[in-house]
Amino acid sequence: MPKIVDPEERRREVVEAVFRVVARGGIRQATLQNVAVEAGLAVGSVRHYFASHPELLTAAAREMVRRVEARVRAQRERLRPEDDPREVVEEMAGQFLPLDAARADEVAVWLEFAVAARTDPTLGSIAAELHQGLRTVAGRLLDRLGVTDPVATEHLAAVLDGLALNAALHPDRLGPDTLRAVLRLHLEQLPGA
């Protein structure tokens, strides 16, 4: 059955396995052996697609960024000019919060990679890219509401990151409803209200 497989597809499957392992047990558990087991492959097979362990992790990190970008882009294309700007912003900002189980896993993976990037130069640039991306989106959203203060952008970004962090670390104490309530409160308190 060797050549019938689409390499791109296999790579995606392995990356998916990385996500599951990281979400479940943290980035320390994302060893080649654990990922191989999770993917139902042998270590040597995983290494056929990712030459080294760092390469596997950076590929997974890049895929995570790609997913977030895709979700934001999809959400943007769903926009209608007649939509209430408030709701548009709320919906868009919610894309960064763990409002359902799938996003909860994704946020957990994001947190693991972001923190690892603090001390791992290999992941540094990807984390910086994500950091900058959130600020760009936040700035655009505030623009839409007539707010241009860069401090307000940082403020919104901090709330989103803080909510995501707390929801990932204490999912039992911070459900989707609470996340939405805090986000709504934040938007209500914007000066341009």
Add this chain to the structure above:
Amino acid sequence: MPKIVDPEERRREVVEAVFRVVARGGIRQATLQNVAVEAGLAVGSVRHYFASHPELLTAAAREMVRRVEARVRAQRERLRPEDDPREVVEEMAGQFLPLDAARADEVAVWLEFAVAARTDPTLGSIAAELHQGLRTVAGRLLDRLGVTDPVATEHLAAVLDGLALNAALHPDRLGPDTLRAVLRLHLEQLPGA
């Protein structure tokens, strides 16, 4: 020189070494060997004070909580009834932000332990305690300003955690001045203003 040493003092020195290692290289680097080298001891000596690796980490985590509590308590005792409530709250909330180099290291250590606690049951209760503590303080601060909404408490807690997170991960993009500006903006936008 065996018996002349105060055991408590030695334990504190070792924990200090753990802090330095974690702040510099992340919790993955907090191995017995690395900590021993950092403390200028042999692995066997470290194990004389901390029977196992988990015990060393939980002791360090507990010490971190103790320090934060001590700083909050010290700040509270410095209060004078005639102080401006606004400034009091700002000063107290600032205790949770990396406004100087010492606090930056402490925040980095906090972040590492908090994230590790997500997947390490050993650290779980300590992280939960810290999480709850921040909300208690935040709630009391808002009370002082006439705000009693629990959602506002969660909002303030999210901002503080988010700022600390971002400052720890991207210290070059988020200096103390920006942190203070965002915190001030947050307090200005409270409904009770």
Add this chain to the structure above:
DNA sequence: CTTTTTATAGCACGGTCGTGCTACGGTTTT
């Protein structure tokens, strides 16, 4: 049919880690 390519798997080596255990010298106690 033969050759090349590729997906999968496995082995072996060097390194690191946590930990059980022992050794030794200086201190305290009897």
Add this chain to the structure above:
DNA sequence: AAAACCGTAGCACGACCGTGCTATAAAAAG
């Protein structure tokens, strides 16, 4: 003086990790 204690250090073992390398068999190319 002898015995018990404690701080410090080191060894050895089993486990796991990343990685260089090789083997095999199926598919593709010639």
